[in-house]
Amino acid sequence: MLPLAIPNEEVVAIEHVILDFNGTLAVDGKLISGVVPRLEALSSLVTVHVITADTNASARSELASLPCTLKIIGRDKQDQAKLEYARSLGLGRVLAVGNGRNDGLLLKNAALGICLIQQEGAAVASMLAADIVCVDIKDALDLLLQPHRIVATMRN
Known part of the structure; x- marks a missing residue:
């Protein structure tokens, strides 16, 4: 479990992190360098889930x-x-990370949503639905591994 002390809100107990694959963890179907040790x-701390339409048919092997x-x-x-x-996992226990239009509802409804703008870009609707926007998956994953950074971003 990953407790997130978001300022002016109750502590959020994250049990599940849901990640998109293409555009988030991978570019052109290949994992981005530096992702593996961070996911490990x-x-x-949490159960890691990857949910994807698998555009490049490479998620399973990667x-x-x-x-x-x-x-x-x-x-x-x-x-x-x-x-x-x-x-099905309990939205209040989910942190979501994605970039595509098909991630928008997930980012909006999860306890915390992070939108990424990397090489494949990001859907504007998903950016607006997210709580945080990052420009690198490594930075987004590091937010979770160093949660005091989320506090700094989310304080009011």
Whole structure:
């Protein structure tokens, strides 16, 4: 469990981190350098989930050795599929990270949502739905591994 003491709010007990794959953990279907050790460290604190439409059909092989649960979703209603997956875990215990339009509902409804703007860009609607925006997955994962950084970002 990862307790997040967000200023002016109750402590949020994050048990699950849901990550998108392409545009978030990977570019062109390949994991971004530096992601693996951070996911390994994070997995000792929370359950890591990767939910993806798997545009490049590489998520399974890229994530095979990592301690995470992979969920590949279909082509239709992807935003709803991601939200329903998070609901099954308990939205109040989920921190979500993504960049695409199909991540917007998840980012908005999770206890905390982080939108990434990396090489593949980010959907504006998802940026507006998120609580935090980062420009590098390593920075986003480091926020979780060093939660005092979230406090600095979220204080009012």
